[in-house]
Amino acid sequence: MRPTFMGLETTKRGIMVNQKALDIVGNNISNVKTKGYTRQRLDMVSVQNGGTTHLPTTSIPLAGQGVEAVGVGQIRNAFLDSKFREEYGDVGFYDQRQAMLSEIEAAISDPEVEGTGIKDSLSTLLTALTKFSENPYQETQANIVRSAFTGVAQTLNQYAQKLNTIREQQQSDLAISVEDVNAKLEQLADLNKTIVDEVFTNADYDGTAYGPNELLDQRNLILDALSRYGEVQVFPKDDGGMQVKFNGKVVVDGTGNQYTADSIQIGEDKTSLMWQSDQEQLKLPTGVLKGYVDVLNGASQLDKGIPYYQDKLNDLAVNLAAAFNQVIPNDNGDAGHKVLLEGGEDGTITAANLSISADWLADANYVIQQNPDGEMDNTNVLNMKNLLDQDFTFNGEFTGTFSEFVTYITTALGSDMTLNGSRLEASVTTAESVDESRTSVSGVSLNEEGIEMMTYNKAYQALARMMTTMDEQLDVLINKTGLVGR
Template sequence: MVRATFSGFNTALSALQANQKRLDITGQNLSNMNTAGYTRQQLEASSLNYTNPVSHYSNGNETAVGFGVSMDRVSQIRDPYLDIQYRSQSADCSYTNRLQTALNSLSKVLDETTISGIRQAFDDIQSTLTSMQDPAKVSDPIYESELRTKMQSVCNLFNQASRQITQAEQNEFQRLTGEGSSEQGDVQKINDILRQIGDLNVQIKRNQVAGHPSLELQDERNLLLDELSGYIPVETRYYKDDAHSGNNAYDYDANGAVIGKKDWPDDLEVSMNYIDAQGKSQKLILVNGSDLGADGLTKNYGQLSVLKGDHQTAASVSDPANISIKFEKAPSYKGNGQAAADVYAELKGIHFEGGSLQASLDMLQKTGTGNVINGSTAVDDVRGYQYYSGKLDQLALTFAESMNAINNGKNHKDQNLLSNSTNDSTKDITAGNIGISKGWTSGTIHISTDGTNRTDTILDMIAAMKDTKKLNGKTFADYMNNLSTQLASDSSSNQTALKTGTTVLNSIQDSRDSLSGVSLDEEATNMMAYVSAYNAASRLMTALDEVLNTLISNTGA
C-alpha cells in the first residue's frame, strides 16, 4: 500500500499540540504553586491508532503505524484514600483541640499552682482560727472581724470562680451557635459550608456537561470538605447518574435545562457519619450531588439549627446545657422513596466520633460520671463545665453547713455565719451565691462562746477544717487541691492526644502535598522535557515538509 501523503504531518501536529498543552499546564501549576488547596494538574494522553481494520486491498506485508497522540483530558493528581485519611484524622484532632480550649479556660479558674486561690483561703481561715484559741481572743471584735474577713475572702473566691465557669460555659455555647458573638459559630459555619458545596456541585456538573473540567472549582470544593471534616465526621461518595434506556443522552430539569449527561460526569454526595441512641452507625445525606429535584428549585443540601432539648424552642445562652443540634437532610434526597428522618445531636440523642461540634456538646452536657447515659448507649466520660461547677457547689455547701452547724451548737438557732446571699437563707447554697450572713455582717450574730469552755466553738471549727469525713476523705483545702489536680490530669492527657493526633495529621498532609502539591524542581524538569519534545516535533514537521517537497518537486522531472 502506498503511504498516505500527509499522514506524518498529523503525527507531528498532534505532538506539537500535546506538548504545547503540557507546557500550558506546567505554567498553570507553577503560577498556583502557593495557592491554598490547589491540586497539581496533568494531561492524560493516549496513542492514536486505527479505529477500523486496514483495507483488504492493502499489502499483506504493510506495517501499520499510529497517527500520533490524543489529548484525552486534563486531570488532577490526587489520591482519594489520602483524602479519606486526612478528613478522618481532622475530625479527631478538632475534637481534642476544642476540648483543650475548654480545659484551658477552666484552668484559668481552678489552677492554683501559681496563685493564691480557694485552697489558700481555707488555710488562712484555719490559721486565724488557730490564733483565736486563746479564751481572751474569742470575744475580741478585732479577731472576730479578721475571721469574718477571711470567711468573706473565701466566699468572694467561690463567687468569682462560679462566675468564671459560667462565663466559660456561655463562651462554649457561643462557639457552637454564634449567639451573642460577632463571629460565626460552628452551626453557622457548617450551614455556610454545606450551601457552598451544594452550589459548587451544581456549577461543576453543568460545566462538565459543557466539556469544561472545572478543576479549580473542585479544588475549592475539596478545601470546603477538609474544613467541614473538622466540625463533624463526613464521608464523600462519587456516583454516576441513574441507568437509562440509551435513547436520551442528557437529563433535563422542569425548565428544559440540561442537568446531566448519562454516565458522565460524576456527582458528589456528602454524608455525615454518626452513632444513634442504640449504638448503631448511621449516615445522613447532607449534600445530595447536584440534584435540585424535579422542579429544579429544591435544595440539594441540608442545614443545622440550634434548639433546646424539647426540639421546639430555640436554645439560649442563659441555659447553655439545654441544647440540641438538629440536622436536616438534603431536601432533594429520598431514601428508598422516603425522606430520611432528621436527627438531633444531644446528650441522649446521636453523637459523633470526633469533630469540634461534639467536643462542645460534651463539655456543655457531660458530667464525667463514667456511666452509660440513660436512654442512650453513649458513656458520660467527659468532665465538662457542669462537673467542675458541681464540685465547687458541693464544696461551698459543705463548708457553709459545717460552719453554721458548729456556731448554732445544740441550743441555738439562726446563728448562721454563712448564707445564700440572694435571700440570706441557708437553703440552696452554691459557689455562686455563698456569702456572709446579714446577721454576722451587722453584728447581731457573733462567734458562739457557749459550751463547757468559751473556745469550744473555735476548737470545733479547727477540727472541721481538718475533718475528712464529709468530703470523701478530704479536708476542704485538700478537696480543692484534688479538683485542681483532676483538671490538670484531664488537660495533660488531652494535650498528649492532641499532640499525637496533630503529628499524624501533618504526616498525612505531607503525603498529600508530596503527591498533589506543586514541586518547583519537578515542574522545571517537566518543562525542559516538554520543550525538547516540542522542538523535536517541530523538527519532524520540517523534515516531513522537506521530504514532501522533494517528492513533489523532483519526482518525475
C-alpha cells in the same frame, strides 16, 4: 500508501499537545504555593488508526497519526483524602476540648498570685481562726474571721461566675461553628451544581470525570475544613457531583442540577444539636462539635466538663455551710445553731450564692459567746478551726479536708488535660504524616515539574525539526518527483 499530508498532521498534533503540556507545567509551577491546589496533568492518548470500512483491511497506511490530548486531570489519591479527613476530625475534637479545659483550668485552679485562690482563702481562714482562738473575746479578731469567711465565699462566687461565663461564651462559639458548618454544606451543594454543569463526559485514567479543576480544588478544601468539625464521608458520582455524609447522615446529595444541603439546628438549651430536615439528634463520633458538646454537657466523673466542675464547687460550698452552721449554739439556750453561711432565698446553697449570713454581717460579735459565769470561751472557735482539718465526704466521690478536696478537683482537671493533650499530639502527628503523603502525591514538586518541562520542551523542538523534515519530503514529492528523463 498513507495520505500525502498525514506526516504534517501527525507532527502538528504533537506540537500542539506538547505545547499544551508545557502550559500545564507552567500552571503547576505558578501555583506551587496556592493553598489547596492539586497538581494537574495533561492526559494523552495515541490517535486511533482504525479504518472506516467493515471490510478486512490493513491498518498500516493509517498507522502513526500521532498523539492527542484527551483532558487535563488531577493527580489525587482518594484514599489519602479520606484518611486525612478521618484524622483531622480527631485533631478538631482533642484541640477544641483542650482549649475549653484550659479555660476551666484558668478559672478554678489556684492562680500564681498569692491570696486570690480558694486554697489561699482557706489558709487565710485557718490563720484567722487560730488567732481568734487565742483571743476569743476580741471584736477585732472576730471581724478578721468574718472577713476571712467572706473571702472564701467570694472566691467561690468568682469561680462559679467564671465557669458560667465560660459556658456562655462556649455556647456562643458553638453557635458560630454550627453556622460555619451550615455555610460549608451550602457551598458544597452549590459547587456540586456548578461542577456537574461544567464536567466533561469522558473519564481520565483514574476513572474520574474531567471537570473544572479549580472548582474541584475549592470543593476539596471545603471538605477538608468540614472534616475538622466531624466525620466526613464522600461518595463521588459519575456526573462529577458527590454525595456527602456528615457524622453518618447524608447532608449533601442530588442529581443533575438539583443538589441540596441539610443544616444543623441548636436546641433551646444552646448545646443540643439536631438536623433541620428531620429533627434527628446529631451523632458526634469526633470533631470540634463533639468537643463543644462533651465539655458543655459533661457532668460525670468519666466525662468531666463544665457541669462537673460546677457541681464540685457546689459540693464544696454545701459542705462548708453544713459544717460551720453546726458549730455555735444559739444564744439563750435556744435549740439549733447560729447560721454563719447561707445561700439563696429558697435555702439552696451553691458556689455562686454562698455568703455570710445577714445576722453575722450586721454584727461581727455574732460568733463571740460568753460562758454563764461571764468568762469568754474559745471552744466554739477551736471547733471551727478543727473543721478545716477534718475529713468530709463530698457526694460519695472523695473523702478529705476542704483543702484536699480543692486539690482533688484541680488534680483531676490537670490529669484530664494531660491525657487529652497527649491524644491531641498523637492525632496531630498522624494527620500531618497523612497530609505529607497526600502532598507528595497531589502537591507540586518543582523538581518533577522541571524534568517534565525539559521533556516536553525537547519533544517540542524535535517535533519542530520533524515538521521541517516533512516539509522537505513534500517539496521533493511535489516539486522534484517525475523530472527524471525530461
